[in-house]
Amino acid sequence: MREIAPGAVHVPGWLTLDEQRHLVRACREWAKGPVPIRHTVLPRGGVMSVRTVCLGWHWQPYKYTRIAHDVNGRQVADFPGWLADLGRRALTDAYGQSTPYDPDAYGQRTPYDPDAYGESTPYDPDTALINFYDGEARMGMHQDKDERSDAPVVSLSVGDACLFRFGNTETRGRPYTDVRLESGDLFVFGGPSRFAYHGVPKVYPGTGDPATGLASGRLNLTMRVTGL
Template structure:
């Protein structure tokens, strides 16, 4: 991630936009510090167990609502029964600014009120299979932020996990937004690129990914089987 060559904003698909280097160094450090606090509790970061017994290779902590396959709840019954940490206003403001910049529209963030964040930590061997983010009762855009090691991010179609899809590199500070026709596209992380992050962020190794979402919930859990995020 030398930054020798500029990486332009890219519309990967209608409604899906990659903005390289969107987060500055101070914002990245702030996110790392905040994530360390959230990872400690009240519901600690954990590897999620799937219904068929498998365990995800990423470690996850949630804000606002707790995600477990395949629903949201206010308390983490699969971890320690505690209520998850609140979703902070400053993170919502960051997300609204992300939408404005990604879509290059001053009104893009109007009315967008995220109420949950899934924070995934990828070590060098972690992966995320192709999936849709559809446990929410809202079609509002998802804002995704990367800090730390870069990854290969695979963004596909809305019909299945197969081609056509696009592989791109998400590096530390990068923003990816997907909404509109691409809101329910399959996507995943086939590999991490170890050693590509900047230790100045406060993250010596690994990748942090924060996805900010609108659940559309009013304290009623969703039980529709769907994807992970």
């Protein structure tokens, strides 16, 4: 486990193999709909190389809605309680063991208590973006800034490894740190790093473990608090 930047923590191998299998099965179901997985079309006509499906709230550039007006006009699948529990545990493990917790810096309203971290915690993710990367997919440097909350983002990886580039809050360029994310890894960013630019310039095909149930490609699931 290491802190990449203030508030940004990488926890290798955080998910067990069973948990990875469970996520793969769940993602396959979510990908079917009610709003199915798709390549997002950007406002200027560009098409993202990753395929995305959403839970709780539907993300389209650059806003959240309950109804997927840009896909099929249906409401996205609910955000499940077990996934929120997983997000709270992720935040506990990342911040509780590696960095001092400052409720003002990390966008929380009450002091952080790892022993009591559960349903009463103020961290209550209500949306997830699930991106599937094939061997050619990429993600340009961007900020997660469409939320009205500065609560941390919890990111989980399953499948092929990738090169994850984590930058600064001012520019898409340097300084940044390149981190190889493997299947089962957790990455959390909040506080001073909540609005840092980040992206995925490369996926490493064939590096995932087929035992996860994902024969090829990479799943990345990010949990956020919309503040809506």
